[in-house]
Structures are given as structure tokens and as C-alpha cells.
Amino acid sequence: MAPPRLRFPIIIVNFKAYMEALGKKALELAKIAEDVSFETGICIAVAPQAVDLRLISHEVRIPVLAQHIDSVPPDRYTGALTPEAVKDAGAIGTLLNHSERRLILADLDKAIKRARNIGLATVVCTDTPEVSLAVASLSPDAIAYEPPELIATGRAVSKERPEAITGVLKFISKMNPDLPVLCGAGISDAEDVKIALRLGTRGVLLASGIVKAKEPYKILKAMAEACL
Amino acid sequence: MAPPRLRFPIIIVNFKAYMEALGKKALELAKIAEDVSFETGICIAVAPQAVDLRLISHEVRIPVLAQHIDSVPPDRYTGALTPEAVKDAGAIGTLLNHSERRLILADLDKAIKRARNIGLATVVCTDTPEVSLAVASLSPDAIAYEPPELIATGRAVSKERPEAITGVLKFISKMNPDLPVLCGAGISDAEDVKIALRLGTRGVLLASGIVKAKEPYKILKAMAEACL
């Protein structure tokens, strides 16, 4: 059976290092995501903690992403998370350059190439229009634009600064019109998702809005339906 | 059943980011370590890659260590490996400050305290007598002294520079006579282990000597017997 792939529109749920999304709870959340994905047909990917990648990828049939990879080869690098390791654990791709795990430009270039070479998809986070354009030059599989001032605020960039989104989209379409841009930072309900897509993005990247939710199924379902 | 604990003398096998010690192969190697440990009664711990912690800790009854932990709390830290995550995955402790993953002093202090608070053992790598003494001030569970110029050379510090080992031991015993010091860097056969113990260390930390070996069982068995 072919491994699940990123399809657009997409909702990516980043589990961060939250206790609410670790181990058993991570698996429960991933199954909820799978349920919603199967019910709606919308692609929902999960990005659990490194220790949970294998557990989750064996149990669900939606795309599982690492939260980060190091660009080093699988060799003498104690403590590194190589592309080979996350692939072996069942991940089909990885987030990169999250605001909580920024990368040196040269390493980001290497990490994207390393991932591509072994068949891992890359979703690269960016914080400004210029950085978004720069990342587009590195040919990742998607960009997640997250103005850092809105991350984890509950105030969605799509509502608060729609012009930031459209500006980035215009910027990137000149260089690479086919590169999907996702909307991150502050996405917390279906309305935010709807606006994000209407602005031209191909999906959203979110974390606490789902991980910390009392009823993640309900919110995720509404978000997925907003993508239809 | 109580989780396995670090006992001394000890042999710790660091799987680094090697392909030869990833996934299935990591599990095979861990089972070999378990066999040798049960046959000889000598404590053998393994430090697999983060993605393999859960897999291995569920299958073997020897101590499983992470290769590194971040000192941050289990919160908004994409890409972090928290103490809580490695514990949830079944690790009973962690290596810290390996030469390939050096830590900022303040973070090392935090990481050791965080680990201790949730019941994880810490084995901290050091590169000089002064750094070893400094780390002893932070009260880890063990120190692994590895002169960096000998790491992965196949030339054992215990043979090449025995006076370095005894110097460090004398240094540390003044501050904390009960703190176990292990010998790292270049350990590749039973003879190296025997000398390391004779010099006063309480065990060894090694990687390629086992991971890259054609007959890891044979070498590990001989090393464990050298500890008897």
C-alpha cells in the first residue's frame, strides 16, 4: 500500500512538545484526525513528537510528519534526527524551520535536499514575505507562512492581517506559482480556515487550536468542512 | 515491574545516528545487549535514536537511554525532545552533552534538574578534567569522560592516555567520591574495558566499536566478561 501523501487543501496539526499530545494521547488525537479526514475527504496531516512517529504512523493512514529534521547524514551525530530515521519511523515528510526551531539558511537548503533525495516531503515555516520568497527558492513541497507576532495568540493571521497573506501569495507566485502556501499563526476555528482558503492559501498549519481543544473532533471536523 | 536501572560496572552502547542501529537493526542490537546482560549479569544500557526509544524500551528489559534531551518544558517547543517525552517512550535516563551535541552550561544544569525531577538518570559527557569537575558540581548520575581527540579512532583513552583517566578520577573524587565515572572515546575491545576498570572507572561508553562490529554479540560478551 502506498504511503499517504500530502494533498491540498490540507490541515496540518503540529503536536509541538505538548503533554496533551504525547504518547497515548498523541495516538488518540491522530485517530481523531484520521476519522475527520476519512469522513470529509480532506487531507489532514499530523506532526507528533519524534518519540511518537513510529507509534502513530503504524496506527493511522493519514500523512505523519516530523516536526524537524537535522541535515546531517546518518552517521556519528549523537542526538540528531536524520531524514532516514524519521522515514524509517513512518513519517512521509517533515516540518522545517518552525519559529521555535529556526534553521541556518545553509542547513535548511541541505535539509530540503536531503529530504527530497530520500522521498520525504518538506513544509517550511516562514515569518516574512522576503523569507517566504527565499524559501520558495529552495523548492520545498509547501510553505507555511506564520507571522511570529500572531503564533499561539488565538488571533488568526487570515483575519487580522489578510493583506499579509495575499502579499506573500503574490510574491511567491512570481517565482513558483505551483508552490502551495499554507496559513499559520493563530488559526483557531473553521471561520479562520475558510478565510485562509478564500485568500488563496492551500490550507492551514495549527497546533494549540486543536491540541488544547476540549473537543478536537468537533473543531477539526468544522475546519475540514470549511475546506470543502 | 520496576523499570531497569543503571548499575555499575556498566557498558553503555550509543547508537548515534547510524543506519546500522536504526529501526529493526536497533532492536536486534538492543536484544543482543539484553542477551549479554542476562548471561553475564553485567548492566548494559543502550542509547538508541529518539524515534526508536519506544520500540526498544517495550521489547527489552535493560536500561534504555535517550541520546539527548532538551531542558525546555513540555509546551510550545516544536522539534524539542523533552524529558517527559523520552520518559513516556520508556527511557529511564539520557546521555547529555555528548561531544556531538554540546550544551550551554545553564541548559545542562536545567536539563539535569529537569531529568532528576521526573526520575530520569543522566550520564553527562565531558572532555577535560576541568569540565568533568564542573559537571560533577551539577550532580548527574554518572560522568562519561571522553577526550575528544580519541572519539571514534579505535584508540582507547584507557590505553593511550591512562593518566588522563586517573587524573580525572582524582579530581572528581575530591568533590564527589561516589559519582561514577565512565571511560569513553576509542573503546573497541575487552582489553580496553579491562584497563578502563582497572584504572578506577565504573564502566565504558562506546558506539562504533559495537554498532559497526561484524559480531557485536561476541565483542559485547567479551567486554561484559572483562567487567566480572
Add this chain to the structure above:
Amino acid sequence: MAPPRLRFPIIIVNFKAYMEALGKKALELAKIAEDVSFETGICIAVAPQAVDLRLISHEVRIPVLAQHIDSVPPDRYTGALTPEAVKDAGAIGTLLNHSERRLILADLDKAIKRARNIGLATVVCTDTPEVSLAVASLSPDAIAYEPPELIATGRAVSKERPEAITGVLKFISKMNPDLPVLCGAGISDAEDVKIALRLGTRGVLLASGIVKAKEPYKILKAMAEACL
């Protein structure tokens, strides 16, 4: 003429990256420090920005410290600030491991040794009792203990948490009773200095309390007199 040396009790003024202590203004502030030092006989050292080290050390006869040095040799290290460079520029020593510029433990060990080898004094910042003891193992010329939660608050550690100071002093005196410990974090007036000395420290490290002061001469004079 012999270069000025660190004498205790001491007041060290860290210019940080403040505009109020850059270039001409840095020189003015250094001259005020020199005036107060000559008038009171108390050692006052200044730690200007790297670009100002030469300017200031040529114009004042009080100890000039760098704010940081890299541990690398004077070789192919673009952007590095070597011990040799700050010495050539007239600094007689350096701060190290400031909370705004933490160092990897192994690099801190190297930096202290490199500094000592070429005759530079080292004043190493620490944030906890354990880290202070660890740094004492590395034999710097002085330690500046700064609980991070009080830095730049205007609330002095000597007043807010005197037991933190005495705890660190007791801790360190076991290892190295002659190692001077300075009090940092929140020192803003002569009273803070007086208490810090009474607790057993050998001086203070401060920044905004002088750099941002309307009348730095007046405050510094009162602080120096509090040391008599």
C-alpha cells in the same frame, strides 16, 4: 606602565549594546568611571562594546573588559572575537557567559584557558548555585552571580534574595575560598552595593543602573563610597 588590574572590591559597568554607551558616549562614561575610581580608590572596570575597546583603553587608566570572547584561535574565523584581538585592543580581561551570551560548557572551559594563557582576566556570569560551583571548577578570576529573573528589573538580588547570595558564597568557598564572587542582577543604588558587600561578595556587576542613569557620576560615586 603596567596595565590596570582587577582589584577588589570592584564595580564593573557593562555597557551592553546600548546606544547610550556607544562611541563618544562610551568614552564619556568610561571617563566618569575613571574619575570616580581615582577619587575613591575603588576599582571600577568598564565593559564597552567590541568596537569601542581600543578607543576606551587608550583614553582611560581603569580596567577595560570585553563583553565576550570566542574560544577559537586567531585564524580562519570570520566574525570571531578572539582573546588576542581584545588584548591587542587594550582590554585586560573579559566577561564571559553573560545571560545574554551563554556559552557551551566546553567552550567556556576553552575560553577561560585561552584567556589565562595570554594574560586576560575572566569574570564569568552564572545563574544558579550549581552553575556557580561548576564555573568555580574552571578557575576564572571572578564569578558574577546573576539570578536571571532579576536582571534589569531594578530590584537587586542582594535585597530581594540575600539568601541566594550567601548560599552561593558558601557553596563556592568550599571549592575555592579565594575566588571573588560579585553580585549582579538589579543593582541600582549605593544601598544595593552596600548590602551586596555585607553579604560577603567582593563587588557588583551592573549595566542599566549606570548606563541609563541621568547622573551616572553621582550614582557611581555613591556606589564606590559604599565600598569603602
Add this chain to the structure above:
Amino acid sequence: MAPPRLRFPIIIVNFKAYMEALGKKALELAKIAEDVSFETGICIAVAPQAVDLRLISHEVRIPVLAQHIDSVPPDRYTGALTPEAVKDAGAIGTLLNHSERRLILADLDKAIKRARNIGLATVVCTDTPEVSLAVASLSPDAIAYEPPELIATGRAVSKERPEAITGVLKFISKMNPDLPVLCGAGISDAEDVKIALRLGTRGVLLASGIVKAKEPYKILKAMAEACL
């Protein structure tokens, strides 16, 4: 008098952390560069160590560059080298992202914007075609392309891998045809410079080829003449 500006073709001499280019020797080397620049009319810029910026910029009338700047504001950042500080010290611009001082992408974006805002020119080092294109997105004043495998080898990229140079030029000209690209890595004689210009670059960035030379005047003169 207006400060000297970057003009193309240009030869930039990076003094790195070399002892041969520190303090008095740095000044001598800068004066040689000035002599050659005045004699030939070719723009020659020097990038001395931070402690020497003020000394040199006061004594020569050629462009003086910092080797690095931090993107932080002029505030509580002990040990930082702000754009404001290097400008105050007389630098008219800065190198950024040198292979020995790589930057996080988001910081590189910030550093370029910060520099531009206060009127500092930026010359950003890159290591691959993709990174070069990415940097072009950030609109620096020039790019210095340096394949890392050739740095400090004495083997010039212009000779060894001319197709690498032309590939990068073609790549960048699509995005920003006016952005000057310099050739770095292994430039050691006039012939290397000539080839670099013939390939379409607008100058060279070099270090040991001049700093370690017995007769820097002679080599630099020949290089400048190769630009005519």
C-alpha cells in the same frame, strides 16, 4: 565628505581573525589596499576585525566593512555587534552569513533590513545556487558565492568550477539582474580575478590570499589591474 561606497568591480579583503591582520598590521594592510585602490581606481574594500573597525575607518578612505553584524537592536544584548555599533565605528557595510559565521534565515532577513534602514551595505555569502537565489530574495547589496569545499584551498572556484559561477549568475539574473555577484573561495592571484570577471561576476572576496601574502601590495595591485 561622503563616506566611501561600494563600487563594482570590487575586491573585498576579509581579514578574518588572523593575527597577520590585527591592530597595527590590520592598519598597514588597509593602507596598502587604499594605495592600490587610489593608484588603479578600482574599489577595494577591507573587512577587519570588530576591534579594528574604528581604527581603520579613521585612517583610510576606502570602504570598511564589518565581518558580521547581529540583527538585534542596540539594547540589552551583551556581546552583540549591532548595525549601529559598526556604523558608529565607521564601517559602511558588513559581510553577512560567511561560511564561518552562518546565520539563521530569519536573522539574516532581519540583519539585512536592519542594515539597510541605517544605511549599511550588505554583502552576503552563499554556498549553493539555491541559497544564492534565496539570498537574492532578501535584496542585499551584493552576494559573494563561495562553494565551501574550495575556501582557503588556494584553488579558485573561477578556475576549478567555472560552470558553478555561471550557473549561479544565470539563476540570480532571473530574479534580480542588477544584483552584483562576487566570486569567493580560493582566489589567490590576478589570473583568478580575471577569470572571475570574465565569467560575469562583479568582483572577488578573498582573505588568506592577501592577508598571508609576503607581498600583499604586489598581489593586490595585479588583481586590481586585472579588473581594468
